[in-house]
Amino acid sequence: xxxxxxAVNTEVPRAAPASDAAVWARGxxxxxxxxxxxxxxxxxxARGELFGFIGxxxxxxxxxxxxxxxxxxxxxxxxxxxxxxxxxxxWALRRQVGYMPGRFxxxxxxxxxxxxxxxxSVFGTTIEREMATIEPIWRQLAPxxxxxxxxxxxxxxxxLALCCALVHAPSILxxxxxxxxxxxxxxxxxxxxxxxLRAGGLTxxxxxxxMDEASRCDRVALVQRGRILRIDTPAAVSAAYPRPLLxxxxxDRLGMLAALRAHPHAASVWPFGATLHFTDDRADAVPATLxxxxxxxxxxxxxxxxxxxxxxxxxxxxxYDMGAEAExxxxxxxxxxxxxxxxxx
Amino acid sequence: xxxxxxxxGIAGTARAIDATGLTRRFGSFTAVDxxxxxVMPGEVFGFLGANGAGKTTAMRMLIxxxxxxxxxxxxxxxxxxxxxxxxxxxxxxxxxxxxxYDDLTVRENIELYGGIYGLxxxxxxxRQDALLERLGLAAQRRTLVKALPLGWKQQLAFSVAxxHRPRVIxxxxxxxxxxxxTRRRFWEMIYETAAAGTAVLVTTHYLDEAEYxxxxxxxxxxxxxxxxxxDDVKREAGxxxxxxxxxxxTRPGAAA
Numbered sequence: 001x002x003x004x005x006x007a008v009n010t011e012v013p014r015a016a017p018a019s020d021a022a023v024w025a026r027g028x029x030x031x032x033x034x035x036x037x038x039x040x041x042x043x044x045x046a047r048g049e050l051f052g053f054i055g056x057x058x059x060x061x062x063x064x065x066x067x068x069x070x071x072x073x074x075x076x077x078x079x080x081x082x083x084x085x086x087x088x089x090x091w092a093l094r095r096q097v098g099y100m101p102g103r104f105x106x107x108x109x110x111x112x113x114x115x116x117x118x119x120x121s122v123f124g125t126t127i128e129r130e131m132a133t134i135e136p137i138w139r140q141l142a143p144x145x146x147x148x149x150x151x152x153x154x155x156x157x158x159x160l161a162l163c164c165a166l167v168h169a170p171s172i173l174x175x176x177x178x179x180x181x182x183x184x185x186x187x188x189x190x191x192x193x194x195x196x197l198r199a200g201g202l203t204x205x206x207x208x209x210x211m212d213e214a215s216r217c218d219r220v221a222l223v224q225r226g227r228i229l230r231i232d233t234p235a236a237v238s239a240a241y242p243r244p245l246l247x248x249x250x251x252d253r254l255g256m257l258a259a260l261r262a263h264p265h266a267a268s269v270w271p272f273g274a275t276l277h278f279t280d281d282r283a284d285a286v287p288a289t290l291x292x293x294x295x296x297x298x299x300x301x302x303x304x305x306x307x308x309x310x311x312x313x314x315x316x317x318x319x320y321d322m323g324a325e326a327e328x329x330x331x332x333x334x335x336x337x338x339x340x341x342x343x344x345x
Numbered sequence: 346x347x348x349x350x351x352x353x354g355i356a357g358t359a360r361a362i363d364a365t366g367l368t369r370r371f372g373s374f375t376a377v378d379x380x381x382x383x384v385m386p387g388e389v390f391g392f393l394g395a396n397g398a399g400k401t402t403a404m405r406m407l408i409x410x411x412x413x414x415x416x417x418x419x420x421x422x423x424x425x426x427x428x429x430x431x432x433x434x435x436x437x438x439x440x441x442x443x444x445x446y447d448d449l450t451v452r453e454n455i456e457l458y459g460g461i462y463g464l465x466x467x468x469x470x471x472r473q474d475a476l477l478e479r480l481g482l483a484a485q486r487r488t489l490v491k492a493l494p495l496g497w498k499q500q501l502a503f504s505v506a507x508x509h510r511p512r513v514i515x516x517x518x519x520x521x522x523x524x525x526x527t528r529r530r531f532w533e534m535i536y537e538t539a540a541a542g543t544a545v546l547v548t549t550h551y552l553d554e555a556e557y558x559x560x561x562x563x564x565x566x567x568x569x570x571x572x573x574x575x576d577d578v579k580r581e582a583g584x585x586x587x588x589x590x591x592x593x594x595t596r597p598g599a600a601a
Contacts, residue, residue, distance in 0.1 A: 057522035058495050154396035181521065183395040184552050184588060185595045209522045210551075224524065253557075254536050270529045273553035274575060315525050322526055 022047045022172055022203040023068065027077035030063050037063040039226040040077065045205060045219075050198040053207040054214050054314065055223035061207035062102055064223075065176045068205070069099045082171055095123065098170035100161050102177040102207075108150035112141055112160055115149055116167060123168035130169050136196050137163045140189075155186025162193065173197070175206040179213065191216045211315040222318050229321040234314060241312030241320065243267055244287045246294060247275040250305030259301045263294070270319065277316060278307075359422060361386045361513045361544030362407060366416030369402050376402040378567035379416065384560075386512065389535060389545045391554075391561030391575075395595045399567040400548055401517075407546070408515055409433050421512040434463065437506035440517035444502035447491035451482060454490055455505055462509035469508075476504045496527030503534055507543070514538065516547040520554065532557050552587045563594055570594045 023045040030038040038060045045051045053061045066072045068081055070090035079086060084093040106115045120127050131138065137159055144152060149160060158178050165173060175194075179187040191213060198204055198218075206217070214220045214234045222229040222237070230237060250256055253271065260269040260278050267281040280290050287309030294307045312320075362384040369377040377399045384390040394400045405411040407420055409429025418425045421435035445454045452473065459469035477483045480500055490498060499519060506514060516535070520528045532554065539545050539559075547558065555561050555575060562572040571578045571594060575587060584590045 056495070056524035056527070059524075181396075181518070181550065183550055183595070184591050185395055187550075188592065211525060212553075254533075254540060257533070270526070271532055271557060273556040319525050322524065 020047065021045060021080070022049065023051075023079070023081050023205065025064075025068070025077065025079040028064070028067060028074050028079055029076035030060075030067060030072060031075050036226055038067070038074075041226075041228055042077075043221055043228060043231055045203065047203055048198070048201055049218045050194060050204045050206070050216070052214055052217035052220040053205070053223050054209075054211060054220050054318070055207075056209050058225075059223045060226040061223055062176055063226075065099070065174050065205070065207065069097050069174050070094060095168070096171045098165035098168070098173040100165040100173070100175045100178055102180065104157055104161065106149045106157070106161060106164060109148060111146050111148055112152070113145040115160060116141075116164055119164040120167045125168055127167065130167050133169045134163050134166050137166070137193060140193075153186075154182045155189065158182055158186070158190055159193070162190070166197075170202075172203040173205070175204065177207050177209065179208055179210060187213070211313070211318060214314040220314070222314075222321055224318075224322060224325065227325070229325060230317070237314055237317045238312045241317055243283055243320070244280045244285050244290050245310055245312050245316060246278045246280070246287065246291055246307050247272070247310045248278055248294065248298075248305050248307050249275045250298070250303060252303060255301075256298065256303055256305060259298055259303055260294075263297055268319065268323065272313075272315070277310075279316075279320070359386070360384065360419070361388070362390075362418070362420050362546060364403075364407070364416070364418035367403065367406060367413055367418050368415040369399075369406060369411065370414045375567050377406070377413075380564070380567075380569050381416075382562055382569060382572060384513070384544045384546055386544050387539050387542050388560065389539045389547065389558045391558035392546050392548045392564075393552075393555055393561055393591070394548075394564030395591075398564040398595075400564055403564070404515060404517065404546075404548070408436060408438055434509070435512050437509070437511040437514040438517075439502050439506040439514070439519055441499075441519060441521040445490045445498065445505065448489060450487050450489055451477070451493070451501065452486040454501075455508065458505050459508055464509055472508055476508070480504060496523045496530075499523060499527070499531060500534065503531065507538060511543065513544045513546065516545065518548055518550065520549065520551065528554075552591060555587050563591065565594050 021044045026042050028038060028041045041064060053064065055061060063072065067074055068079060068086055070086040070093055073087050081093055082096055086093055110118065116127055120130065140159055141163060144156060149157065152160060162178065179190055182190065187210065194204055194206065195216065217234060219231060219233050220237065221231045248256065248260065256276060257269060260266055260276060265281050267279040269276060269278050278294060291307040291309055295305065298305050360383040364383065365381050367377060367380045368375065380403060392400055402411065406413050406425055407418060409425055409432040412426060420432045423431040423435065425432060449457065455473045455476065456469055477486055482497065482501065485493065493501065503519065520531050535545055535547065549555060558575065560574050561578065562569045564570065571582065571590065573581070579585065579587065579590060582590050582593065584593065
């Protein structure tokens with residue numbers, strides 16, 4: 001397993017986790033029959049941190065959150081949340097945890113106000129008493145208090161769910177894919193709210209399939225197929241990209257893709273928004289020189305493009321790490337994808 | 346992908362989707378308010394908008410599931426108001442939420458859809474083999490769809506929606522939740538489909554994907570607030586990213 005640069009954080013470390021961590025997990029593993037949903041996951045989240053688990057559906061994010069909030073018990077490994085063991089101390093833990101499940105789980109036939117009042121009463125408190133905590137979200141919900149939850153827009157539903165998860169003033173929040181299926185602007189507003197809660201000192205763990213949301217987190221874990229591929233700050237994830245990366249802009253996208261994949265040093269070529277991203281397999285090459293070389297390569301095929309060296313995004317890093325996993329013999333799907341990316345299929 | 350598709354009975358330059366003043370009211374609420382747009386054969390058209398802007402209602406009218414209150418539209422040359430049966434036979438539809446039957450095998454799904462679309466058994470058999478070969482799923486034909494990884498399921502759903510070689514395909518958030526490589530492979534399938542002459546109308550919440558479209562529209566409160574090539578709509582609004590444009594159009598007060 002040595003020589004797998006991507007899987008740096010999945011081994012059980014020798015050192016004991018920091019005792020003041022808000023959350024830690026060591027070798028946490030969960031199976032459902034033959035399916036290994038979570039495969040020896042190890043990480044730590046500091047108090048006050050906004051920590052993101054980024055990755056596609058089916059990667060294990062929901063299973064991990066359910067283990068941490070005491071809804072599942074692990075098959076192997078252990079974890080602590082606020083110093084409490086989710087298996088042994090579940091009742092003490094549940095009072096301190098705010099959890100927003102991935103599927104909308106409020107009462108569709110109750111109004112906004114009724115849902116919120118209900119959740120407050122379950123925890124023996126009232127909306128009035130917790131107003132200081134929920135105030136920023138309450139203000140956005142206020143115009144809709146009489147509306148049935150089912151009749152809210154997607155973005156508003158998510159805000160109500162967040163408000164319900166906060167109404168007992170928890171010390172830590174677990175938000176499982178709070179922005180899935182929500183439009184780009186509502187997603188931005190939701191993250192603005194999380195930023196405000198973080199500034200108030202709350203520890204927040206959030207999962208998302210949207211790679212562009214990584215930049216809103218203090219640190220991120222890239223999650224795929226039950227494993228953590230990498231944990232770091234978003235900037236460090238980008239900076240660690242191990243190959244020269246170039247953006248290619250021009251017409252005839254299919255022709256350009258084929259031409260770039262035929263390049264002898266193409267490690268991978270993928271569409272990225274308005275451009276194509278070309279990763280060169282020569283780690284030590286000078287990006288500016290490569291840009292010139294690539295422009296000439298395309299011109300020889302009557303394709304005219306602007307080529308410029310760029311910094312890797314989280315999504316570039318994720319794709320690279322998926323390929324590294326596949327090379328290490330894991331993840332057949334990623335392997336197939338990587339082959340397509342390199343034009344070898 | 347496959348050999349170029351032959352579309353009988355429709356000229357190459359005829360509009361695949363042609364909507365004029367299309368409107369739908371529910372009681373006093375106007376969900377789709379006088380929209381006019383078209384999609385050409387071979388074009389990838391991005392159909393964008395915030396949640397609740399009217400995209401789904403518009404799409405339901407275009408696939409013949411909902412009658413317009415006013416205005417008109419043709420899809421694959423047929424009127425949505427009077428020929429919805431013919432439309433459904435000439436379009437494909439795939440949504441993230443529903444596309445294949447989980448409890449049927451890969452093969453059963455293909456045969457079921459082939460039958461619904463009125464293909465002969467020999468056609469189904471032939472296209473099934475080609476489809477599975479292309480997707481690398483030949484060994485999985487007896488696998489239940491629910492046992493497939495999400496990415497494969499979505500590529501299979503897309504191919505099944507193309508089984509009857511429709512002139513127009515509607516993709517409703519086809520790439521939600523899949524990994525970044527699968528998402529890109531999916532878009533390459535879209536390009537190949539368009540290159541073979543099929544018109545593609547696609548909705549997405551990933552604004553980087555909107556950049557992959559030949560043209561796009563952004564709906565706000567039931568109306569089309571911007572339309573054109575990705576470069577054109579950005580230039581007209583004086584912004585550099587679609588994110589910025591989307592924010593400005595959907596939250597006029599909030600734009601920085």
